Amino acid sequence: MSSPRKIRMGMVGGGPGSMIGPIHRAAANLDGQIELVCGVFSSKPEVSRRLGRELFLATERCYASFEDMMEREAQLSPDERMDFVAVVTPNDLHFPVARLALQHGFHVLSDKPATLNFSEAEQLAQCVKESGLLYGLTYTYAGYPMIKQARDMVREGGLGRVRKVLVEYPQGWLSQAGIEDESKQAEWRLDPARSGASTCVGDIGSHAAHLGEYVTGSAINAICADLGAVVESREMDDDATILLRFENGARGVLIASQICAGEENNLKIRVYGEAGGLEWNHTDPNTLLFKPLDRNAQIIRAGGPEMTPLAAANCRTPGGHPEGYLEAFANHYRNFAGQVRARLENRAPTESEADVPGLPDALRGMRFIESAVKASASEQKWYSLPDIPFLQESTS
CATH class of the missing domain: 3.30.360.10 (Dihydrodipicolinate Reductase; domain 2)
Structure with missing residues (x-):
């Protein structure tokens, strides 16, 4: 059996001026189970690369577009490529990013709502079914x-x-x-x-x-x-x-x-x-x-x-030590990472790991x-x- 490792995450969105992007990154990092390894953080390539450098990502894994990210990550070895994609864009990109990620073999954890409209949600359901991959939503308060x-x-x-x-x-x-x-x-x-x-x-x-x-x-x-x-x-x-x-x-x-x-x-x-x-x-x-x-x-x-x-x-x-918004967010990230890990270890997820909106x-x-x-x-x-x-x- 291979040694345990962190679950590798890519991110689309969450660049400068984003309210939710830094929260997602902080939540993903809180429990030490997840490592951000790549991303495209802005529609402006230089802005995306600059933030990637600030987050200590390798230059070659700070991508100019999510299409480029999916294609190039899929070409990496299983020991290097991301395991899942966090989607933290405005609503109109939730479905296009999730669909492409699933088509390239990556699990998806998306901000809500899942898509721009119900028709896209039905298409998303078909993509998840065909891929057999994991899909989660960060309905924060359920965390x-x-x-x-x-x-x-x-x-x-x-x-x-x-x-x-x-x-x-x-x-x-x-x-x-x-x-x-x-x-x-x-x-x-x-x-x-x-x-x-x-x-x-x-x-x-x-x-x-x-x-x-x-x-x-x-x-x-x-x-x-x-x-x-x-x-x-x-x-x-x-x-x-x-x-x-x-x-x-x-x-x-x-x-x-x-x-x-x-x-x-x-x-x-x-x-x-x-x-x-x-x-x-x-x-x-x-x-x-x-x-x-x-x-x-x-x-x-x-x-x-x-x-x-x-x-x-x-x-x-x-008891008596406050936990709040970041911790609720982090519960979704930790539990979703647990689902990914369960797949890697060929086991069923625990009750807590399974408890992620999907x-x-x-x-x-x-x-x-x-x-x-x-x-x-x-x-x-x-x-x-x-x-x-x-x-x-x-x-x-």
Whole structure:
């Protein structure tokens, strides 16, 4: 058996001015399991090479385009080439990069949403199926230990049958007109050619929807949506209120907004069942509040004795030592690297390694975004989300 080694990562995107690129790199590096070996970080070759040098990459592995990167990496020996590609570009490049990586034999870990539209998501599913390779998505908030704790408690019946889901995600950074002229992040998110059909739902509403599905273990199957552009002269939506119905019969409300002036990143989820409720807030991510019907509320803390094995496996520090956004991101990277390592070692992944959002989440996420836009434009009160043939075939 060969000696253990780090999992080798390539990156597309995340160059100068990127908000998410440095976060992805820090998260990938946190546990010492992954090594960044190559990349194309900008559409401008010299900018890409300059950042590559700053990251101490070999000059010959700082590529001018992702097409060149895939072709040249595939020509390297198995002992040298990257194992997977991290895709951290604006939305319009998520699918082209992922498709080419899969076609050249590389696993893919992509920022969300998976693609620019649902049609691309269906093509992505076919590419993953044909390649037999791994595909993961960094739905960040599912990486938090206490979100995994909440999911486990629901699965174990601690709430009884789930009845109600309330998830809200208010931000304020798009509150003013003209911000797209000052911010690279706002500029592409407000451009439908690069962000897709929705700004608010695509950017943060999809996170909220995924969190609701992840914790409850049930997919959203119908919605009543009201999307709008609150800021004058803006074409893309910056605010959304969506009523939800889940496959398990639960009802819910999703509020996502980027024009809540004064808000930073105030994600919150509450789930209620027959026997009690759970509450988690991103501003205090180490705490999960359990509110049983027949006794006093209980505070469950990260690192504490009541954590489930999955939640505990995604904690790094003893109780009372804060873990946050980078660690949640890092959980996805470490667990995905574990899946890659499991392939190399010809073994099944552990429960924690397997717990990374993947292709089903990609398909449901894109379905939700496009359905929210269509439902909002429709006079029909309830809009049923279309079936996803690929998922039905894979479970039959």
